[in-house]
Amino acid sequence: MIKVLFVCLGNICRSPMAEGVxxxxxxxxxxxxKFHFESRAISKWEEGRPVHPKTLEKLTPHQIDLTTKRSKAISELDFLDYDFIIGMDKKNIDFLKQFDDGAFRNKIHMYNKFKDVKDPYVxxxxxxxxQRITKSMDKWIKKFEKTIKEKQVE
Structure with a gap:
């Protein structure tokens, strides 16, 4: 099983949206x-708060229910537990790469290699x-499946 963690600033908009879709x-x-998806925040500003109402509104027509999800900050245990830690923008990536002096850099990826997933809160x-999240889904699933195959070879 591949464990994937999506990360954004507050864990109320972008990263829970990615988790849900x-x-x-x-x-x-x-x-x-074959997969386990979760999401976290790089800050504790929104800790314990629900997903932003407009994120819920955007996901509801797609039968995605995140009404019980609450914001949670990333922890060192997450770096140990997850195979992929995916930041939604460059600031998220910069924070994640500094975590534990960069010991987990090989797990850290930017969602869109050359373009931030802009924060809809802003x-x-x-x-x-x-649209930005769903546009890249197939690419990520292929990458995750490749990792599954590589793990089976080991």
Whole structure:
């Protein structure tokens, strides 16, 4: 099983959106036994708060329910537990690479290699965020499946 952690600033918009759409995607494809998706924040500003109402509103038509999810900050244990730690923007990546003096750099990836997934809390554009996340899903699933195959060879 591949364990993937999506990370953004507050864990109320982008990273829970990614968590939700990936969980729904693998369930639809019958692959949920191969993956585990979660999300975290790089800050504790929103700790314990629910997912942003506009994120929930964006996901509801897709039968994705994150009403029980609460913001949680990333911890050292997460770096040990997850195979992929995916930041939604460059600032997230910079923070993650500094964690534990860079010992987990090989697990850290930017969601879109050359372009931030903009924070809809700031931009107000939840549709754009949703589109950016869903546009790259197949690419990520292929990368995760490749990792599964490599682990089976070991």
């Amino acid at each position: 990936f969980k729904a995607y693998v369930k639809e494809k019958g692959l949920e036994d 931009t107000g554009n939840f549709e754009e965020t949703y």
